[in-house]
Amino acid sequence: MTNGDSTGNGGSDPLVSVIVPVYNGEDYLAEALDSILAQTCQDLEIILVNDGSTDSSPALAQHYATAHANIHCLHKSNGGVTVARNDGIRRSRGRYIGFLDQDDRWARNALEIHLQRLQANPALGYSVARQRCYLQPGAPRPEWFGLQELDTPVAGYLPGALLVRRELFEQIGYFDLRYPISADADWFARARDAGIPMAEIDAVVLERRIHRHNQSAQAERIHDELFNLLHASLRRKRTQA
Numbered sequence: 001m002t003n004g005d006s007t008g009n010g011g012s013d014p015l016v017s018v019i020v021p022v023y024n025g026e027d028y029l030a031e032a033l034d035s036i037l038a039q040t041c042q043d044l045e046i047i048l049v050n051d052g053s054t055d056s057s058p059a060l061a062q063h064y065a066t067a068h069a070n071i072h073c074l075h076k077s078n079g080g081v082t083v084a085r086n087d088g089i090r091r092s093r094g095r096y097i098g099f100l101d102q103d104d105r106w107a108r109n110a111l112e113i114h115l116q117r118l119q120a121n122p123a124l125g126y127s128v129a130r131q132r133c134y135l136q137p138g139a140p141r142p143e144w145f146g147l148q149e150l151d152t153p154v155a156g157y158l159p160g161a162l163l164v165r166r167e168l169f170e171q172i173g174y175f176d177l178r179y180p181i182s183a184d185a186d187w188f189a190r191a192r193d194a195g196i197p198m199a200e201i202d203a204v205v206l207e208r209r210i211h212r213h214n215q216s217a218q219a220e221r222i223h224d225e226l227f228n229l230l231h232a233s234l235r236r237k238r239t240q241a
Contacts, residue, residue, distance in 0.1 A: 014070070015043035016096045016111055016163075019088030021081045022061055023051040025102030028209065033064050033071075035105035040112045046071045047088045052078030057102070082183040085159065086174045089166075097166050099159035103209045106160070110205035114163035117199045125171075125196040126164040131156035131206040153204045159184050160206040168196065182225035189233045193240070 018036050022029060036046055048061040050073060058075065065071040074091060076084070081101075089097060096118065100106060107113075114127045130153045156162070162184075172190050175183035191198065 013093040014045040017092030017094030018046045018098045020100050021049050021084035022057050022102050024053050024055045026055045026057045028103040029057050031105055032102050038108050040109045047091050048073045049084040049088045050075045051084040080180045082175045082180050096163050098163045104160050105207045107205050113203050123197050124199050125168045127199040129161045129201040129203050129205040131161045131208050132204050133208045133210050135210050156206050179225045193236045
């Protein structure tokens with residue numbers, strides 16, 4: 001892995017690190033990054049983890065890093081989104097860690113909403129806000145997307161609607177590489193099983209783009225991973241009993 005830049009913010013650590021895994025994301029990446037740069041909370045760094053992209057997204061990521069001192073690029077061979085997120089966590093310096101996928105976008109006050117809740121209650125390990133799914137303009141509704149209504153706010157139990165105190169990753173571990181697609185669901189299960197206090201926030205922070213290339217389209221593989229992680233959760237609970 002190589003670091004695409006060595007810039008910092010005067011030696012002080014940022015309040016929030018935002019990790020963006022990038023793999024062939026040229027169509028959407030700029031919109032995602034612009035939504036982070038527009039946040040009302042500006043005490044942040046953005047870590048772009050280029051996961052072996054073969055399109056123009058590495059050049060686009062480097063363009064943003066050149067223009068913004070708080071954006072850092074990591075370039076690595078393709079290993080999947082779980083590996084990319086973990087590499088981003090290791091590179092991060094913020095007291096809080098957030099995530100945004102390359103094809104999604106944040107509400108302008110997304111980080112502010114999370115921080116208000118977490119900073120008001122130091123006992124909370126993480127917060128989860130709400131998401132709203134929208135269909136990519138001009139794209140047909142994918143057959144796999146039948147779990148919820150479009151444009152309807154729902155609880156966002158996925159990385160883009162999550163903010164975590166960085167020490168929590170040391171306490172319960174990073175994303176598990178055994179789950180290349182569903183590692184976020186496993187992480188939430190481990191946090192729940194460990195009894196980590198958290199907050200559900202009734203505000204939409206994430207706009208999730210639905211299109212035919214979403215990872216969620218890999219339904220059969222996701223089903224297998226969820227089956228395995230649920231069994232792992234049951235084993236943990238038996239051990240704790």
